[in-house]
Amino acid sequence: MKAIVLAGGNDQIALLKLLRERDIYTILIDFNKEPIAKPFADKHFEVSTMDYSAVVSIAKSEKVDFILTVCTDQALLIAAKASEQLGLYFPISFKMAQNLTNKKWMKQVLTEAQLPTAKYSVSSDVKNLELDRLSFPLVFKPVDSNSSKGVIKAKSMEDVHAAFTYAKSFSRSGVVICEEFISGEEISIDAFIVKSRAHLLLVSKSEKLQGIERRDFPIHRSIAPYSLSNKLEIMLVDILQKIADAFCIIDSPLLVQAIVNEDGINIIELSARTGGGSKYALIEEITGFNVIQGFLKIIFHENLSIRLIQNPRNYVMQYIYTIPGMYLGQEGFDYCLEKKIIDNVFFYKKEGTHISGNTNSSDRIAGVLFSGKTTSELNEKIAQFDNSIKILNDSQADIFIHGLPLLGEES
Structure with a gap:
């Protein structure tokens, strides 16, 4: 059997490894000449995952028998559309993928x-936006992009x-969605739908890079598990x-x-995929x-x-950002692994x-996983x-960019 995997990032490495365990011949499609997932595939085509005709x-x-992807919205759309045209199995249809990846339809x-x-x-x-019925601050987003690209607050x-x-410059279709900014804590909810029934897996808190002049929204870490009250958890499962x-x-x-606050849970966006940033x-x-x-x-x-276990430890997936420049090396990661400062x-x-x-x-350069029994241990x-x-x-x-905020501090 053969499978195409769209995109060659770290999360796709996990998919390629599991396919190899099943003796599936894998073909990686990624526009980079040397994507990090290339060594884990049997063949690589230096083609954009968004080039539908080429795929x-x-x-x-x-x-091929399958066209697959994980962790990326726009490649999900291509996988669904190409699979449908070629009569290959994919768990969501092209129409469903449109609703799940285009923020307008979503x-x-x-x-x-x-x-x-x-x-x-x-x-x-911009002249046709119905701003008179919306309240500031507002968030502008391209309807058809991912990874927080083009997202900005007004x-x-x-x-x-x-x-x-700014938002339109990142949109393939030139369409922008403008929505009211809702205050509260941002959470990421991972779930799995099996035979139409929703199963809640994990709720984590997403923290963004902040600063006086920042109006963008890059996530700099995920903190898990995030505890919801019984009332909110029941509400979430129903949602x-x-x-x-x-x-x-x-x-x-x-x-x-989603955003959680005293009024309840408000959905920001969603997708029928696994979370990125090593969320798996x-x-x-x-x-x-x-x-x-x-x-x-x-x-x-x-x-x-x-079937889920209950791990008593607390975790932080910290993402590593830099100032602009050529990334040519790193120091200290092996030491931190050896000393068990980081888990992975x-x-x-x-x-x-x-x-x-x-x-x-x-x-992001990398994601780093911390664990600890207490907040003090994690902060240390x-x-x-x-x-x-x-x-x-x-x-x-x-x-x-040093100065990682400790848990409980403003990020």
């Missing part, structure tokens, strides 16, 4: 299903034109089931981003459930049962990659790590 052509010439489904979400307006022209009417223009019903999801992983590893550490393995069980029509490290960039900045999730490890590592540029200068 279909490769699938035909290679006579918000429409959420609104029609009366699911809690912020008021919004969608347009390809505090007042004076910010609107620049925010709209997940309503999402499965509204989007007609039968068998699939499900990722939901965080979920397995805490619950014992491998979401990528679960995804493959769905693909191969195998029985999937959800997941590198997302190859040495020799130019890093443009720290404005979205795709700018975070401080030790911060003092121990360097990310080196072509001048051997450290470009790592």
Whole structure:
């Protein structure tokens, strides 16, 4: 059997390894010449995952049985569309993928299903936004991008034109969604839909890089598990089931981003995929459930049962950002692993990659997993790590953004 895997990042390495264990011949499609997942695939095509005609052509010439992806929205759309055209099995249809990856259609489904979400307006022209029925601050997003690309906050009417223009520059279709900013704690909800029934796996808290001048939203760490009150957990499980019903999801992983506050839970966005940023590893550490393995069980029509353990430790997945520069090396990670300061490290960039900045999730150098029984233990490890590592540029200068906030501090 043969399978195409779209995108060659760290999370796709986990998928490629599991496919290899099943003796599946793997074909990686990624526009990079040397993506980090390339050594784990049998063949690599240097083609964009968004080049639909090329993906279909490769699938035909290679006579593949599956077109797969994990952790990325736009590749999900291509996998669903190409699979449908070629008569290959994929757990969601192209129409479903459109609703799950395009924020315009997603918000429409959420609104029609009366699911809690912020008021919004969608347009390809800033003049046509219905701002008179929305309250500032507002968040502008491209309807068809991912990794927080193009997401920016507008505090007042004076910010609107620049925010709209910025968001539109990241949209393939030139369409922008503008929605009310809802205050509260941002949470990431990982779930799995099995035979149309929603199973809650893990709730984690997402913290963003912040600063006086920042208006973008790059996640700098996930803290898990996040405890909800019994009332909110019951509400969340009900929301997940309503999402499965509204989007007609039968068998699939499900990722939901939401804001929780005293008024309840408000959905930001969602997708029928596994979470990125090595989330699969965080979920397995805490619950014992491998979401990528679960995804493959769905693909191969195998029985999937959800049995979760209760790990008493607390975890932080810390993402490593740098100032702009050429990433040519790093120091201290092996020491931190040896001293058990960190549990694991997941590198997302190859040495020799130019890093443009720290404005979205795709700018991350790596993800680092911490664990501890108490907040004090975690904070001690975070401080030790911060003092121990360097990310080196072509001048051997450290470009790592040090000063990782301790838990409980403003991030």
